[in-house]
Amino acid sequence: MHINYWHELIRNNFGKLGLAMLCFVLFIALFAPFLARYDPGEPSHAIFMPPSVDHWLGTNDIGQDIWSRLLCGAKNTLLVALGVGVFTTLLSTVIGASAALVGGIYDRILMRLIDALIVIPAFIVIILVAAYVLPNVWTLIFLISILTWQGGARLVRAQTLSLKERMSVYAARTFGANKRYIIVRHIIPNLSPILFAVFIHSATRGVFIEAGLAFLGIADISTVSWGLMMHHALRFYYLDVWKWWLIPTGLALSVTIMALVFIGHALETAMDPRLRVMEQEEWQ
């Protein structure tokens, strides 16, 4: 059964909307230097300014232009999304696929480890580790990935196991295909949809965890992070500034997460045959 996942994604309304929103955020991240009217890190004497023609979203407690910072934060968020997505998927694939292909005691040990790790609340471990390490963007990406690969690895392992038993693989083997050929030509191409799903889920989690940590104040102060902006803004909830400082930042973060969630949901629907048939009827 061959399903064109890209096609499925575009057909699903959530998928369409999610992709559009993600493209929008991507556009902002790429063109932030041209769209921003001020240097996002530049403090000024004009503090707590309400929105005006000069400062569309006013200024914060040290006089930085909030609109410029909001635009600039998109880059940080998408960088984390991409970094965590790629790195976690890589870890999940290597560990999950190797467990399925090697099997035996290696598989048993890894599965036991995965089961044990899944029970531990990862976010809380990350908070504790980050409290000691005080990570920058790159160490944070590494930290999140190294602590959250387990769910993806289990999925990849299950999928690889079922792929291994496919008729096409048996057929290739009877024609004398070696292990490497089977992995490269049969296993990896057929894994790609599930890898894309793992990528999207990891990216979503990465964005959420980065924002959460920054919101707790655990972040590199030199980066412009939406979570960190909310952390600072919440301290001034008793002033009116939350209307143009806290809320727009939270909405920007939510739009990004929402885009990824929508895409993830569309993918999930595309991959579950029982749901796919029916959602097509529903959403056309």
Add this chain to the structure above:
Amino acid sequence: MKIPEIGTYVISFLIILALIFLLPRLMPGDPLTAICGDEVLVEMTPALKAELMHRFALDAPLWKQFFVYLTAMMHGDFGYSYYYNAPVLEVIFEALPWTLLLVGSSLVLSTVVSIIIGIESGWRRGKISDKFMLTTTMILNGFPNFFIGIILLLLFAVYLGCLPLQGAKTPYSGLSGINSMLDIARHLVLPLIALTLAQIPSSYLLMRNTMITTLKEPFVRTAKAKGLSEVAVRYKHAGRNAMLPIVTTTGVRVGIVVTGALFIEIIFSYPGVGLLSYNALLMRDYPILQGVFFIVAVFVILANFVVDLLYTKIDPRIGVDNAEYAH
């Protein structure tokens, strides 16, 4: 009946122990402040330093340190907070009931609400009301829990001012009996709603999907054919069976709710372990941080274990060798 893999939970527990032990000791810098927190420097004297070095056996090899650390833990000694000037366990136990109240009520509320709207939504698959519920929860899914908390705080406590802004009860109010309980309930409303709203989307989606697949099972057709009322088919037959995945994921959800509570408590200054660990984070009060982390992690591991134990009872198919049911 299959006994859950106790070994897995033992490994989880050991990972937690090892993490708490290794983190402060392997970090660059002075392990003593990494173990005791920055506040210890205020009252640091050569005598105290010598005593602490001896207590944690910091000059001994790592394996010996681990032995000392384990012995202390087994005696219930989780260290001493120099910020609060009290044993860690004492400080944590003071905050723990509030977190348990928040987490417990949110877990129950979000589960019940998700099950009901999941059943209704799955039953009305494709209709306007289903689409509405699906779209609403998908949008809600995009909002991080702390932003939901912030919106509720700003809207109801700051802007409308109809609910309390922070805390778990009115300080020095001298309320007692029923009034004190009402006061606590009033303070609980916003954090509870925020935390619950953040949990609903994933549980609802799971419930709706299972409901949809369950409705295609032959036994549902049988129930309909028997002439049972629609409500009976929907809830007693299809709904009850569709609930299984929600029940079996309870252990994982406990972990998510506890993590969520941490953020919600900070926003509403709710005096549970989340707020405690946030203050510990700001003060570099590492003993508290380690203690909270240990207790929360062990609590989540235990919850998973209990759910694992229980669900073989709820779903007999899991207990028996699966081969029997495979065909």
